[in-house]
Amino acid sequence: MEFTDEQISRYSRHILLPEVGGKGQKKIAKAKILLVGAGGLGSPAALYLAAAGVGTIGLIDSDVVDLTNLQRQILHHTPDVGRSKVLSGKEKIQALNPDVQVSMYEERLTAGNALKIFSDYDVVIDGVDNFTAKFLINDACYFANKPLVHGGILRFDGRVTTIIPKQSACYRCVFKQPPPAGLVASCQEAGVIGVLAGIIGTIQATEALKLVLGIGRPLTNRMLDFDARKTQFREIHVKRNPKCALCGDHPTITELFDDGDPYAGCTVRPDTQPKAVRL
Amino acid sequence: MQVKINGKSEEIQGGTVLDLLAAKKIEPQMVAVEVNDKMLERDHLGTTRLNDGDQVEFLFYMGGGR
Numbered sequence: 001m002e003f004t005d006e007q008i009s010r011y012s013r014h015i016l017l018p019e020v021g022g023k024g025q026k027k028i029a030k031a032k033i034l035l036v037g038a039g040g041l042g043s044p045a046a047l048y049l050a051a052a053g054v055g056t057i058g059l060i061d062s063d064v065v066d067l068t069n070l071q072r073q074i075l076h077h078t079p080d081v082g083r084s085k086v087l088s089g090k091e092k093i094q095a096l097n098p099d100v101q102v103s104m105y106e107e108r109l110t111a112g113n114a115l116k117i118f119s120d121y122d123v124v125i126d127g128v129d130n131f132t133a134k135f136l137i138n139d140a141c142y143f144a145n146k147p148l149v150h151g152g153i154l155r156f157d158g159r160v161t162t163i164i165p166k167q168s169a170c171y172r173c174v175f176k177q178p179p180p181a182g183l184v185a186s187c188q189e190a191g192v193i194g195v196l197a198g199i200i201g202t203i204q205a206t207e208a209l210k211l212v213l214g215i216g217r218p219l220t221n222r223m224l225d226f227d228a229r230k231t232q233f234r235e236i237h238v239k240r241n242p243k244c245a246l247c248g249d250h251p252t253i254t255e256l257f258d259d260g261d262p263y264a265g266c267t268v269r270p271d272t273q274p275k276a277v278r279l
Numbered sequence: 280m281q282v283k284i285n286g287k288s289e290e291i292q293g294g295t296v297l298d299l300l301a302a303k304k305i306e307p308q309m310v311a312v313e314v315n316d317k318m319l320e321r322d323h324l325g326t327t328r329l330n331d332g333d334q335v336e337f338l339f340y341m342g343g344g345r
Binding site for chain 1: 285286306308309311313316317318320321336338340341342343344345
């Protein structure tokens with residue numbers, strides 16, 4: 001593939017970087033990156049990856065845009081309320097950069113569809129809001145052998161880590177299973193400072209681009225935790241767990257499964273909340 | 280004795296990791312614990328005794344993203 005003059009102009013600040021150059025920009029143009037969740041984390045990731053010229057961006061989300069999303073989900077604008085998130089996302093991505101192909105999956109990620117969808121991509125970005133889906137993404141990336149950039153945000157705290165299956169610690173190496181229902185204040189009721197989605201989602205996009213380019217040192221075997229109140233990052237070293245049920249020496253998880261309740265671990269379920277505070 | 284908890288030095292009573300969790304009112308099921316860079320199995324929280332200078336990391340679940 002050859003870039004047009006316009007593309008060379010568009011990507012010139014990348015091409016100027018010795019670590020990227022024309023060769024690297026072509027890798028970006030050929031890359032296929034999947035965003036699971038077109039919400040808080042998915043929004044900044046989608047916009048920066050689109051701006052970077054990623055060849056194909058996949059968006060999985062079954063939701064429509066809600067007014068309460070707009071405080072942080074910058075892929076969606078006020079007129080999008082009530083519209084499909086993947087469609088709204090596709091429009092913004094292509095308005096920013098028509099070079100980008102967008103594949104839309106207006107569905108929930110399940111054990112039934114995950115491997116088929118993941119197999120088409122080079123890197124997966126976790127931008128979901130519940131533990132069942134986070135574990136499912138972790139497991140599916142392991143079975144599909146796809147690098148995963150995990151992210152999580154809650155209140156004023158965020159976390160990112162990169163997982164290269166069979167090489168670095170996976171999510172289950174650290175957290176064996178979703179927390180018991182009702183224990184972890186998370187998701188809908190706990191709240192989140194909107195900018196945190198931008199900080200963590202943008203780091204996720206950075207990690208994905210590094211993986212595509214094959215440069216730098218990935219955020220593997222490290223959980224990067226960010227505290228917005230203190231404006232402080234901390235790195236926690238983690239290791240592959242030989243007893244991990246998924247990627248350990250004697251795995252007990254040998255195929256994908258749906259862990260039932262997608263809102264396990266949340267103290268308040270979205271369907272029991274009054275509409276006014278539902279996210 | 281002094282231990283470092285999530286990077287911050289703290290004076291604690293001693294005892295096991297489970298005692299520390301109880302003192303901090305942290306439900307063991309909602310946290311993954313590392314002591315000196317080693318992840319503890321949940322069954323070992325009550326048998327792992329803390330020593331002066333240990334580095335303890337509490338990793339809480341962080342589930343949001345949307």
